[in-house]
Amino acid sequence: MDLEFVKRFYEEHLTRYGKEDIRGMGWHEEDEYSIRFDIVTQGLDLDNASILDVGCGYGGLYKHLVMSEVKNFSYLGIDFLPQMVKAAKEKNPTGRFEVCDILSDNAYPCDYVFCIGALNVKTEGSNEYFREMLAKMISLAKKAVIISFLSDKMYLANGPYHFENAEQLKTELEQNHQVKVEVRNDPRLRGESCLVIHRF
Numbered sequence: 001m002d003l004e005f006v007k008r009f010y011e012e013h014l015t016r017y018g019k020e021d022i023r024g025m026g027w028h029e030e031d032e033y034s035i036r037f038d039i040v041t042q043g044l045d046l047d048n049a050s051i052l053d054v055g056c057g058y059g060g061l062y063k064h065l066v067m068s069e070v071k072n073f074s075y076l077g078i079d080f081l082p083q084m085v086k087a088a089k090e091k092n093p094t095g096r097f098e099v100c101d102i103l104s105d106n107a108y109p110c111d112y113v114f115c116i117g118a119l120n121v122k123t124e125g126s127n128e129y130f131r132e133m134l135a136k137m138i139s140l141a142k143k144a145v146i147i148s149f150l151s152d153k154m155y156l157a158n159g160p161y162h163f164e165n166a167e168q169l170k171t172e173l174e175q176n177h178q179v180k181v182e183v184r185n186d187p188r189l190r191g192e193s194c195l196v197i198h199r200f
Contacts, residue, residue: 055118
């Protein structure tokens with residue numbers, strides 16, 4: 001996996017659009033960006049939970065948890081891009097954010113691991129990297145991993161995007177890990193899927 005390419009992708013978007021525009025994270029629609037957090041947290045008991053947000057971007061999940069009045073949660077947002085972490089801290093001064101790569105840096109077990117659209121950039125080795133990241137997140141989660149990703153290219157312009165088939169991924173994960181996978185396909189998020197990967 002060419003992580004330098006991924007870093008350049010986001011650095012270019014940040015430079016072009018700035019931290020006040022969600023396009024700086026590679027997203028396009030503000031409404032879809034907000035709805036995404038409703039979908040990934042729906043039905044989860046996050047009160048008193050420890051939460052790891054992998055590829056936290058501007059810290060949108062943290063802001064959503066605060067505004068949703070989730071009680072007594074502990075949160076750590078991580079991103080391998082220092083500029084993203086800096087923007088997240090500026091936007092969410094009460095949140096905890098760090099520069100970290102969970103495959104090479106220390107990361108600690110927690111109740112829930114979220115990864116919201118952070119594995120959408122495609123380079124050589126994307127399939128293997130996507131699965132390596134999933135395996136690592138599953139190993140860290142005590143209760144569940146929640147991941148959203150691109151699943152239908154018809155809704156996107158041409159670009160270096162990585163896609164996964166949600167049903168095939170569900171089958172693969174349940175065969176290879178001790179997990180039960182729930183697929184969430186919400187029509188409000190065109191071309192995206194969410195998996196809630198429950199640990200036994």
